[in-house]
Amino acid sequence: MRKTALLTAVSLAASLIVAPMAHAGDNGNGFYNVALGPGSDETSVTLTWDQKSGVVTGVDITSDDTADASSTYEGIFTTPNMPSNRSLQTYQHRKAVVRNLVPGKTYTYRIGSNVAGWSEPMTFTAGSGSTSWSFSATGAPNTLVDDATWASTATAATAGHPELLVVTGNATSDMSSNLERDTFTASPALQNVPTAIGIHSGDKGGETGWHFQLPGGLKNHAAFIFNNVGFINVSDTDAAGAATLIRNEAARLKPSTDWLVLYGMNSMSKELRQAASEAGIDLVLAGGDYYYSRSHLLTADAATKAEDNVLYKKDQGTLFVSLNSASNSNFAQPAGASEDLAKTSQDGTPDYTTVKVSPEELTITTRDVATGAVIDKVTLSQKDPIKPAPIASETATPTTQNPAPTTTKPTPTKEPAPTTSKKPTPTTAKPTTSKKPTPTTAKPTTSKKPTPTTSKKPTPTTAKPTSTKEPAPTTSKKPTPTTEEQAPTPSLKPGTTVETVIPGNATVLDDTVVNPTGTITGEVLDAAGAKVTGALVSVDKQGKVTVTLPKDAKAGDYTVQLTDGGANVGDPITVTVNAPEPSMRPGTTVEKITPGKATVLDDTVVNPTDSITGEVLDAAGTKVTGATVNVDKQGKVTVTLPKDAKAGDYTVQLTDGGTNIGDPIAVTVEKTTPKPKPGNDTDGSSDGSSAENMVWVGVGGFFGMIAVAGLLGWLIGNVLGHARPYLAQAGIYI
Numbered sequence: 001m002r003k004t005a006l007l008t009a010v011s012l013a014a015s016l017i018v019a020p021m022a023h024a025g026d027n028g029n030g031f032y033n034v035a036l037g038p039g040s041d042e043t044s045v046t047l048t049w050d051q052k053s054g055v056v057t058g059v060d061i062t063s064d065d066t067a068d069a070s071s072t073y074e075g076i077f078t079t080p081n082m083p084s085n086r087s088l089q090t091y092q093h094r095k096a097v098v099r100n101l102v103p104g105k106t107y108t109y110r111i112g113s114n115v116a117g118w119s120e121p122m123t124f125t126a127g128s129g130s131t132s133w134s135f136s137a138t139g140a141p142n143t144l145v146d147d148a149t150w151a152s153t154a155t156a157a158t159a160g161h162p163e164l165l166v167v168t169g170n171a172t173s174d175m176s177s178n179l180e181r182d183t184f185t186a187s188p189a190l191q192n193v194p195t196a197i198g199i200h201s202g203d204k205g206g207e208t209g210w211h212f213q214l215p216g217g218l219k220n221h222a223a224f225i226f227n228n229v230g231f232i233n234v235s236d237t238d239a240a241g242a243a244t245l246i247r248n249e250a251a252r253l254k255p256s257t258d259w260l261v262l263y264g265m266n267s268m269s270k271e272l273r274q275a276a277s278e279a280g281i282d283l284v285l286a287g288g289d290y291y292y293s294r295s296h297l298l299t300a301d302a303a304t305k306a307e308d309n310v311l312y313k314k315d316q317g318t319l320f321v322s323l324n325s326a327s328n329s330n331f332a333q334p335a336g337a338s339e340d341l342a343k344t345s346q347d348g349t350p351d352y353t354t355v356k357v358s359p360e361e362l363t364i365t366t367r368d369v370a371t372g373a374v375i376d377k378v379t380l381s382q383k384d385p386i387k388p389a390p391i392a393s394e395t396a397t398p399t400t401q402n403p404a405p406t407t408t409k410p411t412p413t414k415e416p417a418p419t420t421s422k423k424p425t426p427t428t429a430k431p432t433t434s435k436k437p438t439p440t441t442a443k444p445t446t447s448k449k450p451t452p453t454t455s456k457k458p459t460p461t462t463a464k465p466t467s468t469k470e471p472a473p474t475t476s477k478k479p480t481p482t483t484e485e486q487a488p489t490p491s492l493k494p495g496t497t498v499e500t501v502i503p504g505n506a507t508v509l510d511d512t513v514v515n516p517t518g519t520i521t522g523e524v525l526d527a528a529g530a531k532v533t534g535a536l537v538s539v540d541k542q543g544k545v546t547v548t549l550p551k552d553a554k555a556g557d558y559t560v561q562l563t564d565g566g567a568n569v570g571d572p573i574t575v576t577v578n579a580p581e582p583s584m585r586p587g588t589t590v591e592k593i594t595p596g597k598a599t600v601l602d603d604t605v606v607n608p609t610d611s612i613t614g615e616v617l618d619a620a621g622t623k624v625t626g627a628t629v630n631v632d633k634q635g636k637v638t639v640t641l642p643k644d645a646k647a648g649d650y651t652v653q654l655t656d657g658g659t660n661i662g663d664p665i666a667v668t669v670e671k672t673t674p675k676p677k678p679g680n681d682t683d684g685s686s687d688g689s690s691a692e693n694m695v696w697v698g699v700g701g702f703f704g705m706i707a708v709a710g711l712l713g714w715l716i717g718n719v720l721g722h723a724r725p726y727l728a729q730a731g732i733y734i
Contacts, residue, residue, distance in 0.1 A: 027049070027111070027119045027120055027122070027191070028119045028120035029112065029116075029117045029118060029119055029120070030051055030052040030053055030116070030117065031049055031050070031051050031111050031112060031119035032049065032050040032051070032091065032182065032185075033048070033049055033050045033181050033182055033185040034047065034048070034049045034111065034119070034122065034185060034190070034191050035047070035048045035049070035181075035184075035185050035190050035191070035195065035197070035212055036122075036124055036190065036191055036192070036193070036194055036195060037194055037195055037196065037197065037212060037213055037214075037215065038127075038164060038194040038195075038196050038215050038224055038226055038231075039097060039098075039099065039215055039224065040215050040216050040224050040225070041127075041224065041225045041226065042101070042103055042126060042127025042128070042129055042163075042225075042226050042227055043099065043100060043101045043102075043103065043126070043127075044097060044098060044099045044100075044101060045097075045098050045101065045124065045126070045194055046095065046096070046097050046098075046213035046214075046215065047059055047069075047095065047096045047097075047098065047109075047111070047213070048074075048093070048094070048095045048211070048212050048213050049093075049094055049111055049119075050091040050092065050093055050094070050178075050181075051091065051092050051094060051111075051112075051116070052090075052091060052092075053092070053116040053117075054092060055113060055115045055116040056070070056071070056073075056113065056589075056590075057071050057094065057111060057112050057113045057116050058070040058071050058096060058111070058112075058113060059071070059096045059098055059109055059110075059111055060109065060110050060111075060112070060118065061098055061107050061108070061109040063108065063110075063121075065114055067113065068098065069096040069097060069098045069099070070096065070588070071094040071095060071096045072094065072095050072096070072586055072588075073092065073093075073094060073590050073666045074092075074093040074094060074095055074210065074663065074666075075092075075093055075210075075651060075663075075664060075666055076090060076091065076092050076093070076619065076649050076666075091178070093210075095213045097213070097217075101126040102126060103126055103127055103128055103129030104125065104126060104127075104128040104129065104130075105125070105126050106123060106124070106125045106126075107123065107124055107125070107126065108121050108122070108123050109121070109122055109123070109124070110122065122188075122191045122192065123192060124191070124192050124193065124194065125163070127163050127164070127194070127226055127227055128163060128227060129227060130227055130228075131227065131228040131258065131357070131358065131359045132357065132358045132359075133163050133227050133357050134160065134162050134163065134354055134355060134356045134357060135162045135163060135164035135165070135166060135226070135229075135354075135355050135357070136157040136158060136160070136162040136164075136165050136166070136352060136353065136354050136355070137157075137165070137166040137167075137168065137263065137285050137323060137352070137353045137354075137355065138153055138154070138157055138165070138166075138167055138168070138287075138323060138326040138350075138351075138352050138353070139168055139287035139290070139323035139324055139325050139326045139350075139351070140167075140168060140169055140170035140265065140287045140288075140290070140325060140326060140327075140329075140330070141153070141167065141170060141171055141184055141326045141327055141329075142170055142325070142326075142327055142329035142330060149326075149327040149328045149350055149369075150183075150184065150187070150326055150327040151186055151187045152350075152369055152370075153326045153327065153350045153352055153369050154187035154189040154190070154326075155187060155189060156352055156367075156369045156372075157189070157352040157354075158189040158192070158193050160354060162193065162354065163193075163194075163226070163227070164193070164194055164195075164196065164226050165189060165193045165194070165195040165196070166195075166196045166198075166231070166261075166263050166285060167195060167196065167197050167198055167326070168198045168263050168264055168265055168285060168286060168287030168288075168323060169197075169198035169199055169200050169201060169208075169264055169265035169287055169288075170198075170200045170201060170265060170287070171184045171197050171198075171200065171208070171211070171212070172184065172200055172207070172208065172211045172212075178211075181211050181212075194226075196215070196222065196224075196231060196233070196263070197212045197214075198222075198233050198263055198264045198265060198287070199220070199221070199222075199233060199234070199235045199264060199265070200265065201265045201288065203220075203235050206219030206220050206660075206663075210663065214233075219663075220235055221233060221234045221235065221242075221245050221249075223249040223252070223253060225253060225256055225257060227357070228257055228258040228259065228357065228359065229257055229258065229259045229260070229261055229357060230249075230250070230253030230254065230256070230257040230259070230260045230261070231261050231262075231263065232245075232246060232249045232250065232253070232260065232261070232262045232263075232281075233262070233263050233264050234246060234262070234264055234266070235264070240271075242266070242271075242272070242275065243271060243272075243274070243275035244500075246262065246275045246276065246279045246281065247275065247278060247279045247507070247508045248502070248505055248506065248507055248508070250279035250280055250281060250508070251279070251505075251506035251507065251508045251546050252505060252506050254280060258357075258359045258360075258382075259282045259283065259357065259362060260279070260280060260281045260282050260283075261281070261282065261283045261284075261285065261355075262276060262281045262283070262284045262285070263284070263285040263286070264286065264287070264288075265286070265287050265288040266284075266286055266288055267286060267288045267289055267322075268284070268286065268289075268295065268320045268322065268340070272284070273298055273300060273318070273320075274300040276318040276320075277298065277299045277300045277316075277317065277318050278300065278508070278510075278544070279508065281318050282313065282318065282319065282362065282380060283318070283319050283321065283355075283362060283364070283380060284318055284319070284320045284321065285321055285323060285353070286320065286321070286322045286323065287322070287323050288322075289322045289332060289334075290324065290325050290330045290331060290332035291322065291324055291331065291332050291333065291334050291344065291345065291346040292322060292323065292324045292343075292344065292345040292346065292351060292366060292375060292376065293320075293321070293322040293334060293341050293343065293344040293345070294319070294320070294321050294322075294341065294342050294343045294344075294364075294376055294378055295319060295320040295321075295340050295341055295342060296311075296340060296341070296342050297311045297312075297313065297316075297317035297318070297319055297380075298317055298318055298319075298320065298340060299316055299317045299318075302317075303339065303340050304317055305342065306342060306378060309377060309378045309379065310378070310379045310381055311378065311379070311380050311381065312381050312383065313380060313381060313382055316542075319364075319378070319380050321353065321364055321366075321378075323351065323352075323353055323366075324345075324346070324350065324351040325350055326350050326351075326352070327350055328349075328350065331346060331348050332346070333346055334346055342378075343376055345375055345376065347368065347375070349368055349369065349370055350368075350369045350370075351366055351367065351368055351369060351375060352366070352367060352369055353365065353366045353367075354367070359382070360381060360382045360383050361379055361380065361381050361382065361383070362379070362380040363377070363378075363379045363380075364376075364377070364378050364379075364380070365377045488515040489515065490513050490514065490515045490516055490517055490520060490564050490569050491513070491514045491515065491569065491570060492511060492512075492513055492514070492562065492569050492570020492571065492573075493511065493512045493513070493514050493543075494511055494570070494571075494573075495509060495510030495511040495512075495573075496510060497510060498574050498575065498576055499547075499575045499576070500575070500576055500577070500578055501547055501549050501553075501558070501575045501576065501577050502577075503549045503550060503551050503552065503553040503577060503580075504548070504549070504550070504551035505548065506536075506546050506547070506548045507546065507547050507548070507575070508544055508545070508546050509544075509545045509546070509547060509560070509573060509575070511545055511570075511573050512542075512543040512544060512545065513539050513543035513545065513562065513569060513570075514543060515543075516539050516540070516541065516542070516543040517564055519564055519565060520539045520562055520563070520564045520569060521537070521562070521563055521564075522537030522538075522539070522545070522547075522560055522561060522562045522563065523535065523537060523560075523561055523563075524537060524547065524549065524558050524559070524560050524575075525558065525559045525560075525561065525572070526556065526558055527556050527557050527558070532549065532550070532553065532558065533550070534549075534550035535547070535548065535549050535550060535553075536548040537560055537562070539562065545560070545562070545573070547560055547575060549577060553577050554577065555577050555578055555579040555580075556576070556577060557574060557575070557576050557577075558574070558575050558576070558577065559572035559573065559574055559575070560572060560573040560574075560575060561573075579607075580606075580607040581607065581656075582605050582606065582607045582608055582609055582612060582654075582656050582661045583605070583606045583607065583661065583662060584603060584604075584605060584606070584654070584661050584662020584663065584665075585603065585604045585605070585606050585635075586603055586662070586663075586665075587601060587602030587603040587604075587665075588602060589602060590666050590667065590668055591639075591665075591667045591668070592667070592668055592669070592670055593639060593641050593645075593650070593667050593668065593669050594669075595641045595642060595643045595644065595645040595669060596640070596641070596642065596643035597640065598638050598639070598640045599638065599639050599640070599667075600636055600637070600638050601636075601637045601638070601639060601652070601665060601667070603637055603662075603665045604634075604635040604636060604637065605631050605635035605637065605654065605661060605662075606635060607635075608631050608632070608633060608634070608635040609656055611656055611657060612631045612654055612655070612656045612661065613629070613654070613655055613656075614629025614630075614631070614637070614639075614652055614653060614654040614655065615627070615629065615652075615653055615655075616629065616639065616641065616650050616651070616652050616667075617650065617651050617652075617653065617664070618648065618650055619648050619649050619650070624641065624642070624645065624650065625642070626641075626642035627639070627640065627641050627642060627645075628640045629652055629654065631654065637652070637654070637665070639652055639667060641669065645669050646669065647669050647670060647671035648668070648669060649666060649667075649668050650666075650667050650668065650669065651664035651665065651666055651667070652664065652665040652667060653665075
């Protein structure tokens with residue numbers, strides 16, 4: 001029995017350490033599926049990978065055999081190694097964040113440790129930190145259907161050395177699609193260019209965030225800054241929740257960026273159009289339609305058409321670009337004609353898009369993967385004065401109209417000739433009385449000449465000052481009413497909901513100011529009417545109201561009062577702060593649990609509540625009966641496994657009101673060395689207990705005593721046998 005058990009253990013160990021066959025995402029030495037992603041800005045990157053070893057590993061970026069960024073354990077999974085090799089392989093999924101990168105510097109990195117070994121070296125270049133740069137984008141890869149074409153698309157999209165690659169979504173389908181992650185990461189682009197991977201369609205449980213590390217450690221959305229562009233990614237499952245996230249993240253990112261880009265699998269719905277427009281999103285890159293389309297410049301209810309493929313933003317409107325499939329998996333036909341769309345295309349082959357960025361323009365060019373042919377090109381411009389013709393003509397019209405009366409008034413001054421000719425008429429009429437010299441009527445011309453000559457000099461001279469003085473007051477009276485009409489009073493257009501404000505985050509309210517001025521201020525009052533110190537209120541040129549409460553603001557209702565020159569603008573706006581939701585602060589080690597004993601984990605809960613519960617799952621995902629999980633008021637997590645818990649890996653999932661708190665916490669039960677059994681226990685019947693040992697000690701002692709007595713008897717017999725002759729001589733007989 002012992003020999004059989006030993007052989008089984010050796011066979012099992014051998015099966016676990018056999019090197020797997022190389023497959024699509026193989027990065028060498030037992031490391032697979034490395035994916036490089038953007039961090040919270042261009043000075044950091046994220047990394048995810050799978051490994052065969054259970055040893056703690058990290059990222060070495062200075063080639064000195066030390067981990068510059070340690071990894072966090074995300075869990076284990078079992079999957080076929082590759083489609084052609086269906087033997088199951090067990091992997092650990094790990095993540096790390098590398099910080100303090102120098103903008104524009106090229107780095108060589110590898111994954112592993114001195115114990116586990118190191119992966120092959122890989123390289124990437126940190127974001128330049130420049131305001132003039134480029135990034136690429138693709139639609140959905142759907143790699144399980146066609147991984148080869150996706151690899152070609154990724155290669156084409158990164159051939160121009162963009163600083164960032166954006167994938168709108170569907171890199172994986174669900175939490176268990178590990179094989180899909182394997183084929184998606186097969187392209188070297190995923191290890192050499194930071195790739196922002198969008199949340200997949202229908203993702204409700206943070207599945208994409210488990211497979212890949214979203215910037216900032218978020219699970220259900222992403223928001224980060226890269227150079228001078230703010231990027232936001234939201235799920236397509238909750239339109240109302242997505243709208244709130246878009247508004248809040250846009251308000252947070254906008255002050256530090258020139259442009260805001262929203263990417264994901266969302267189609268251009270009415271809700272998304274309104275949310276993007278209200279949040280000030282400049283460009284939406286969507287992948288949910290599976291054909292190419294480009295919109296006009298859209299607000300919530302209006303469309304502005306491009307002139308020569310150039311759209312002038314003027315801080316209003318959003319450009320929607322829907323990307324075609326990135327593989328041969330799905331090519332949909334464009335829907336019917338829409339007044340909102342400027343162009344649609346479906347050529348049945350994968351496309352990719354490049355975006356050239358400057359502080360004043362985004363130039364979006366879409367090309368065919370196979371041929372490189374340009375499918376569409378459009379420029380989104382921030383340059384308000386780029387349209388000089390319409391602006392000049394509009395201002396010129398009133399300018400020429402104002403002098404018009406001035407020009408027409410001198411015209412009558414030239415007409416006094418007939419007017420003055422009427423005056424000399426009576427003058428000539430009077431001399432007609434002295435028309436006695438009729439014979440000299442042959443020279444009336446001479447009399448006519450002096451008449452107009454004399455009349456022309458005084459009459460126009462007097463007429464000109466008169467006509468010049470008259471328009472002066474006329475023109476001075478015109479600007480007076482114009483100035484008075486340009487001072488409309490600001491008013492408040494109430495919103496429809498009570499906004500939930502997250503302390504420390506900027507929140508855009510759905511209440512708006514009509515006729516905003518640059519002098520509007522605001523303050524926040526708590527439920528007792530006291531002013532909240534550190535609260536910020538701002539109103540932009542479009543009348544959007546943004547509120548930021550200090551991080552230590554307590555849960556409850558607050559009011560926001562806007563004022564302009566000491567006068568209230570509308571009624572107070574009500575906002576609310578919910579009690580902070582519990583969150584998980586991950587620990588740095590995988591805790592070792594001793595069955596039957598309570599173990600405090602180094603993972604802690606931030607903002608714990610009394611309603612938090614937890615359960616323990618084994619490696620197969622089955623709930624462990626008899627396991628207990630407790631969270632105290634300080635957020636310490638204590639786990640107790642039943643005494644009969646077997647060796648292996650387990651996960652602890654905390655929930656509050658049915659909502660998961662953080663990711664599952666990995667713990668492990670180590671295999672214990674069995675106590676040695678008696679040498680004659682060939683059938684395994686002995687359990688090595690103390691009671692059984694005492695029995696055997698007693699039995700052994702009994703027989704030992706018999707053996708000792710026999711030995712003593714033999715010795716005494718020998719002695720007496722030899723002593724008998726001597727004793728007989730002494731008269732002693734025995």
